[in-house]
Amino acid sequence: MNSQEILNQLPYSEPFLFVDEIISISAEGINGEYTFKGDAYFYAGHFKNNPVTPGVILTECMAQIGLVCFGIFLINEEQIERVNFALSNTEIDFYIPVFPEEKVKVISEKIYFRFNKLKCKVKMLNAKDEIVAKGTISGMIINNNQQ
Amino acid sequence: MTSEEIYRKLEPIIKTYLPEDISAKEINRSSDLTRELNINSAHLVDIILDIEDVFNIEFKNEDMEQLRNVNDAILLIQQKISI
Secondary structure (H helix, E strand, O other), X not given: OOHHHHHHHOOOOOOOOOOOEEEEEOOOEEEEEEEOOOOOHXXXXXXXXXXXXXXXXXXXXXXXXXXXXXXXXXXXXXXXXXXXXXXXXXXXXXXXXXXXXXXEEEEEEEEEEEOOEEEEEEEEEOOOOOEEEEEEEEEEEEEHHHO | OXXXXXXXXXXXXXXXXXXXXXXXXXXXXXXXXXXXXXXXXXXXXXXXXXXXXHHOOOOOHHHHHHOOEHHHHHHHHHHHHXX
């Protein structure tokens, strides 16, 4: 499964899609990129006259690349077709703010993928390769065929 | 290992993942893990992984289908330990 096929299967659209590109992917991990758009809706209110990317949006970007894109790849290897994702846990520390138009890289490593639960160690780096955020994210992959 | 010994090791594992509105006193052998103890599917996986570590056994996907209540877990553990 190539990167474009994974992106096509993502269950998100604007204004809540936070994946531009998948740089590399394997059974052990994924590496992807996203550039925050200067006109994204949340900058109007976070903060007043001082746009900074909200931590929840950074977390979302980390989850979309590190868990959902990765999960789509992993389940494709198991030949499961229609699936939904449910976030079950996040534990993230934030280190550096991310401003509008900044490009970030998300690197996710599998801790385990068992019984449809995917748990990963995920970090986000900025264009200078400084660590913006890191932690663990886990989610359940829900197989629609079983419902 | 007797089912009593298994239960003594299993109970604290389940307790860890109980939601706040469920008291540990409600755990008994017939407790349905998801319906009665309100353990969600993600935590059910955590329980299985902890059981694997504590009892040094491995669960397969098919085993999950048989796992509804505490007694099912005890039986599965017993089967796997004796292999």
